[in-house]
Amino acid sequence: MKFGKRLLSAILVLAMSLTFVLTGCSSEESQGSAAASGSTAQSGTEKAGKKLNVAILLNGTLGDKAFFDSAANGAKMMESELGCTTKVIEMTADETKWLPALTDASENPDYDIIIVGTWQMAEKLAQIAAQYPDKKYIIFDSSVDYKDGKCKNVYSIEYKQNECSYLAGVAGALSTKTGKIGFVGGMENTVINDFLVGYIQGAKAANPNIKVLTSYVGNFTDTAHAKELTLAQINQGADVVFQAASNAGLGVIDGCTAKGKFVIGVDSDQALAFQSSDPAKANAVLTSALKRVDISITKAVKEAQAGTLKFGEAETLGLADNCVGLGTYNKGVSKDVQDKVTEFAEKIKSGSIKVDTAFGKSTSEIEAVKKSVRP
Amino acid sequence: MKNKQSYSSKTIENRFEIFRVIVAIGISLLVALLLIMFVSKQPLNALKWFLAGPILTMRNFGNVLELCIPLTFGGLSMAVMLQCSQFNMAAEGSFFLGGLGAAIIAVGVKMPSGIHAIVAILAGALFGVVLCIIPAILKVKWKANEVVSSLMLNYIALFFGSYILQYMLMDPDAGYIASHTFPNSARLAVIIPRTGVHMGIFIAIIMVILTYLFLYRTKWGYAIRITGQNENFAKYSGIGVGSTIILSQVVGGALAGMGGATQVLGMYTRFSWVSLPGYGFDGIIISILAKNNPKFVPLAAFFLAYLRVGADIMSRRSDVAPEVVSIIQAIIVVLIAGKMFLDTYKHKMIVKNSQRQVKEEA
């Protein structure tokens, strides 16, 4: 009987919350649709100058101190520099959730601009952008297909990550004492291999006899395995390891810190990222191959706010645009090395060095590149 | 009188089962509500989207239906295996390999529309069978523990699959590890515009019916259920226990493989799975919720899909992470699988009922 009473009260609470919830939403919903009709009535030019409301949809999770964190940092920059309202949504790595999340954001009348990233989102964005022609979209780290005049409401940002990793290779090859440097990638995919191809090319340019050890974690999360791979590379003689492994890359940083070797960070300036929380790790960072997602998307939103952003076009940002490059150097990196890196950077900017890319290369062609520097 | 007595206590038991499921769901939801209240700055807003989000728009509801498809397959697969009391976790790997098998046919072979998709799904089923049958054979032949062997096989399936994907199926122009795009002839068409709900839902419904008929209307299904209830009794009744166990895993593996295939052909444009999809383990939750009966699997799948879609919507609209659902799931599984949960209450109900009957008789 006692149990029955308790059950009854539990059911009552549930029922109450449910009715509350249902009534609560019906009013919200009508508000929403009213706002929706209002915003679609506005034309693009009228919007210019208005503080934009930006949604950033990430198909991964925050906390990697690299790629996705850089995008989230972009949101902060937009808020402080442009006065935007932002919302960062982690869609996680589960691909089936991406399309619903993107559609959901597109139907939300509050958002003026929706930002997504990576190659995996491009096809999905093209499909959605056609369904919501009044919405504006920005995609970073990939481009949608603009053929046949499609995607007039999408601006694409691509990065030449092979250029910054080329410089990372130069810095690594000039800093190693053993003549062996390492590369730990998250998964063997084209963007990660684009980093690798540039890295190897840069290392070879700085030292033709350089040896590069290559490992992949197999995912972007297993920090322990990433650390183990790093320790194995260090045991085999590597004293500088470049990581391109998102969350798992923290294991690489950890391994290098533990063994007193250098790590080259990726995407964000990882020396700065660890400076306050973990100085030991910050000191192990030789430099970072930057892919400034934050700067590039903030710049795009700024232009959108001014009404000058070229929707319907793709832009490829490289060294020349200051959107890729190297981060702060470790104290241990001599002036000579830094000057040498700058020298190579100038040559890339002027076009006298052409950096190779992994896009369009088959698995066996990539294997050949790896083999050329295998110890 | 004896007949009447036993009959009525059976109805009590059936009603009680339904009641038990409802209470279990209620308790788990209550825990979730408390958790949300605790972590969220705007708990009511979060709750609103969580509970009502999936039915607010057709598109959201479509998300629920499209998630139902793989969950139904996972649930059916585990229902057949659990009816035989086999804890074969390889359904997870079978789901993955099923997707891979379908992708190989979809990308590698040219066939007319319709037939292409069917052949691809059958290939997926075959891949699923090949994996799921291994733990069963090891168990029947050498009494090797199927839980351990199947968990290990999942990893082997994953690495094998990613090898095939990377070295044989990969599209070098794609920016990540993914196969070439599937031709339209192999894809399962979307049936509700502006949602992802695809033809797979019909295949799922057909498989629910077939699996039910298989388990409850054929002698093989009977053998599976008897073996699951009491292996020794099955032996005395002249049932070939070994072959029955293998049969249950073959059917379970085929269902999981088909599930992977329909999911890949319906929801994706390329094969790009680089980790296990999780629908096999979800299948266990669903099967438990459905009391291992295929009849109830779609209902259980719908419930779970509703929770998950609701949680996703909530996470996009508020500050609560959708992973709260996993806590709900765990509580439900334990409470429903717990035979003694609310047992004292059940006894009271039965006692009271018989007292009433005695009074009536008198």
Added chain:
Amino acid sequence: MNTVMATIFSASFLFSVIRLTTPILLAALAALITDRAGVMNIGLEGIMLCSALAGVVGSAAFHSAFLGLVFAMVTGVVLGLVMAYSALNLKADIILVGIAINLMASGGTIFILYSICGDKGNSTSLKSLTMPSVNIPLIQNIPVLGNIISGHNLLTYIAFLSVFLIWLLLYKTPLGLRIRVVGENPNAAESVGINVRKIQYTVLVISGILASIGGAYMSMGYMDKFSRDMVAGRGFIALAAEALGTGTPVGIMGSSLIFGAADALATNLQVLDIPVQFVQMIPYALTIVGLIVYSISRNKKEKKIGISK
């Protein structure tokens, strides 16, 4: 190839074998103690993951690595009790309870991590502490051997010490005797007045403690932070190690070392021309082969004794 051979026979390789063995060994011992009492604990993976997070959160909250470890162990005990209550009082199938714990852990840890740190990837924003590494006096000065067995994390030594402690518990104490009797024949145990439920509660709690140390090692020794899904199947591998270890603590130490070595080998073989995926398969394929070998030998033994099941 030569570099690989040189690596494998180096002290640092053997050091890494011990490092990789630690979490598997602790979890395998946790599997052993329940298995000997007739309970299969497949929730180890989940317990490890939860306690890995608990250790990090605890050490950050109490500013003490030791208290962090205690917090992790308390988490392990609580989860062990939850499993015991569900399986023994509510009579849910223990395998289902284990699966439920694992499902809860993989999502629940992310949920808690997000509520505390605001991100779903890892706990870098928490200032958590690690358990200290220990240099063993005298032994550390022995050439080669010193480099292999000295300088590990404190929890590694606790893991190997646990092998001895569990052996002591199982074979030299009255409790151990009861555990073994319960595992071999619960009905007989009941008839001689052993409280089977109490014994199974006890083993699940001990199992929770051992697994939680293994989890804490992941986030407070092996790594210095929690990251999502960081246990990455080690709890499952431990079940296989337990099956291979023929049900004795020493045997389990041996099988855990084999898995540690396979893992270390897989890591070092990545520089070869073999596709990564096949190298990654090694530990899992080895488990299945080992399981078959173990099962065959056990069946033969049972036939000899004349037990027919």
